[in-house]
Amino acid sequence: MNNPKKIRTKVLCGALSLVLMAGLLALPAGAANSESTGGSSTSTSSSTPNTPAPTPEATPAPSSAPVITAYTVQDAAGNELQRISEGQKCTIVVAIRDTAFNINNKDQAELSQHGGNIANAKITSTGSFASPSLGDIKCTTPEFDKDGVSFAIIFNDITYLGGDNKLSFDLAYNDLKHAMANLSVGISQCVGSTAEGGKSSALVVKSASYGSGEVQAGAQFDLTAELLATAGTSAVDMVQVSLQLPEKISVVSGNNNYYIGKMGAESTASVTFKLQAAATTDPGSYNITINVSGVAADGSAVNNSLQVTVPVTQPDRFEATNIEAYSPMYVGESGSVSLTYVNKGKGTVYNLSAEIEGEGMDNPGQNQYLGHVAPGTEGSADFSITASAAGTINGKIILTYEDDKGAEKKIEKAFSVEVMEMEMPDPGVMDPSMDPTMGEPQGGMPWWGWLLIAAAVVGAAVAAVVLVKKRKAKKQLLEDEDEDI
Numbered sequence: 001m002n003n004p005k006k007i008r009t010k011v012l013c014g015a016l017s018l019v020l021m022a023g024l025l026a027l028p029a030g031a032a033n034s035e036s037t038g039g040s041s042t043s044t045s046s047s048t049p050n051t052p053a054p055t056p057e058a059t060p061a062p063s064s065a066p067v068i069t070a071y072t073v074q075d076a077a078g079n080e081l082q083r084i085s086e087g088q089k090c091t092i093v094v095a096i097r098d099t100a101f102n103i104n105n106k107d108q109a110e111l112s113q114h115g116g117n118i119a120n121a122k123i124t125s126t127g128s129f130a131s132p133s134l135g136d137i138k139c140t141t142p143e144f145d146k147d148g149v150s151f152a153i154i155f156n157d158i159t160y161l162g163g164d165n166k167l168s169f170d171l172a173y174n175d176l177k178h179a180m181a182n183l184s185v186g187i188s189q190c191v192g193s194t195a196e197g198g199k200s201s202a203l204v205v206k207s208a209s210y211g212s213g214e215v216q217a218g219a220q221f222d223l224t225a226e227l228l229a230t231a232g233t234s235a236v237d238m239v240q241v242s243l244q245l246p247e248k249i250s251v252v253s254g255n256n257n258y259y260i261g262k263m264g265a266e267s268t269a270s271v272t273f274k275l276q277a278a279a280t281t282d283p284g285s286y287n288i289t290i291n292v293s294g295v296a297a298d299g300s301a302v303n304n305s306l307q308v309t310v311p312v313t314q315p316d317r318f319e320a321t322n323i324e325a326y327s328p329m330y331v332g333e334s335g336s337v338s339l340t341y342v343n344k345g346k347g348t349v350y351n352l353s354a355e356i357e358g359e360g361m362d363n364p365g366q367n368q369y370l371g372h373v374a375p376g377t378e379g380s381a382d383f384s385i386t387a388s389a390a391g392t393i394n395g396k397i398i399l400t401y402e403d404d405k406g407a408e409k410k411i412e413k414a415f416s417v418e419v420m421e422m423e424m425p426d427p428g429v430m431d432p433s434m435d436p437t438m439g440e441p442q443g444g445m446p447w448w449g450w451l452l453i454a455a456a457v458v459g460a461a462v463a464a465v466v467l468v469k470k471r472k473a474k475k476q477l478l479e480d481e482d483e484d485i
Helices: 002-047 107-112 447-484
Strands: 067-074 089-098 119-123 137-139 143-145 148-160 166-173 181-186 203-209 220-229 236-244 249-251 257-263 268-277 284-295 301-313 318-325 334-343 349-359 367-373 378-386 391-402 408-420
Touching: 067 181, 089 166, 089 181, 119 137, 119 148, 148 166, 203 284, 203 301, 220 236, 220 257, 220 284, 220 301, 236 268, 257 268, 318 391, 318 408, 334 349, 334 391, 334 408, 349 378, 367 378, 378 391
Parallel strands: none
Antiparallel strands: 067 089, 089 148, 119 166, 137 148, 143 148, 166 181, 203 220, 220 268, 236 257, 236 284, 249 268, 284 301, 318 334, 334 378, 349 367, 349 391, 391 408
């Protein structure tokens, strides 16, 4: 029985020994691992000051990158410029906002060590802008707030070289903690540029002229249009002018379209069309539309128009054709004076009236209203005049009317009439051989009537005798010719 107990004791002791050995073997391994980890950590920590590990470059969010918020172009005196031409020097002030800075951190204190000049700039778009010297590039004093910092870069004495209008520059902060950024902005004041940010010129029909105040039907006239390309940074190409004409007004030669081509900013052009109003054009006002169109640098259409009102009139062909006056006239009798007129034009004559004036007549100042006279119509103004004394009447008839424009016009025609006294036989002068009572009034025919009848009878008898003698002479002549045969 002692033997089994001894055997169990040996087995337990062996198992315990194995457990202890396994624990001893496992302890050095854990200690070694712990020591290695600590050595590695110590080694890494001790190497940081001597060899700084590269900081991976992170892509900044839009809100944490510097951005251009505004710009202005000035001359040397600080006055703002609306345009700059190729080769012109100016000052460009660019405002910048950066939210990577914060007034609550130490950025402001560190940047203040540089005297407020927190950044430097260098022009990179040297093909369009000549870089000024380093001393001509300034940085304004930064203004910090809880969301970031604002400041401006001033490019003094910078020259625009033409072509692209994009101003690009590198911005580097003096604290060396923030990555350098490249910023760019299109300067729209650059004349002739077609790049982003430029301002295309607009087209304007500045004025139009057709010469005199009115155009007569059937006549030719010149219509001149003055065009303007407004201020901008780019020219307008394929500029052309066209006319929208009313009926009965046409282009004399060619067509109603005129091609100009390219117009630079603030340039002008003049176009003249020769037009004609038809002879049958009714009097009145007619509208002509002048259209100008072109293509901007970005390919968009540029258009403008101007409407011109042209008054067309018909020639005044109202005429006084003839004046007739009864002459001579006798004292106490009435005479007539008549003036004929005709409207040979194509426009109506309005409010025609006639008046007679003169010296030697008893009734001057007579007036007649004759109304409107249509084209192709004629008429007359008739007056009756009297005179109380012998002599000469010198007068005139005045026609007053309005043309199709409402203008009052007058036509005058003069006349002359002789006035005579009525001549009556003197009853005191008689033939002594005649009966004195013959001159007295009788119930029958007066004596001088009988005298006229007697004279007529004697004349008839004489004529009859002469006629008979002529017939006898002719008959005798015929008989003599027959005997000769």
